[in-house]
Amino acid sequence: MAASKENMNDKDIQVILGTLLRAGVIISMTIVLIGGIIFLIHQNGVITDYKVFKPELAGFSSISAIFKGLLTFHGDAIVQFGILMLIFTPVARIVFAIFSFLIEKDYLYVLIGLIILSIITISLNGGLAH
Template sequence: MQHEKFGEKDFQTIIGNLLRYGVWISLSVAFLGGIVYLIHNGSHIEDYSVFKENDRNIFEVITAVYNGAIQGNGSYLIFVGIILLFLTPVLRVLLSLFSFILEKDYLYVGITLIVIAIIITSISFGFSH
């Protein structure tokens, strides 16, 4: 019995499914959060005339979002949906990296590592002042 090699077509199928299901899951979570938010805050009018800056670091934000989502807070559920939507293409880049490593396409491994470094840098500086 011959073992089949895990090929590029398999990675393309996985990446396609990741993008498809990632978008649907993030949309579902955000939609559920919107429903919960409207049930609890539907009559509340938010005051957007004053911008409130957030001075928390990334770990405090992640902890707050996690705790809020676990408690069923609608606004945090919406935020989880947005985070999932953001992470979907990031995971695609990571899967592409593994695909390029298996294919021994080192030019694209290098390019993908640069893209990952840019993403990490952007996230890091986006939450620091």
């Protein structure tokens, strides 16, 4: 009885997890597409140059810069916002998993989820990039 109840929970979690991932991908890619179209309309004719990596020219390379750019309705900022949402889709999946393991009272995996989350939080520290 206990085993079958656990399986039911696992199954529900799997369905919700799957839906969460799919929704995240669809929403973020739609934003990227919309941003891309705006970007192309405004940038048409400009010569591209990606031959040499120039990090100092990157406009929207932090979360706060992306949000600021979003307010000005820049196409490239909207693309970056979509990409940011895409990056946070698997992170949201971890957060959801932590809650579902909490409901299952599987505290070992709540801890593992929190460890992964803190590792990702470390990567949010912009200082690591330079």
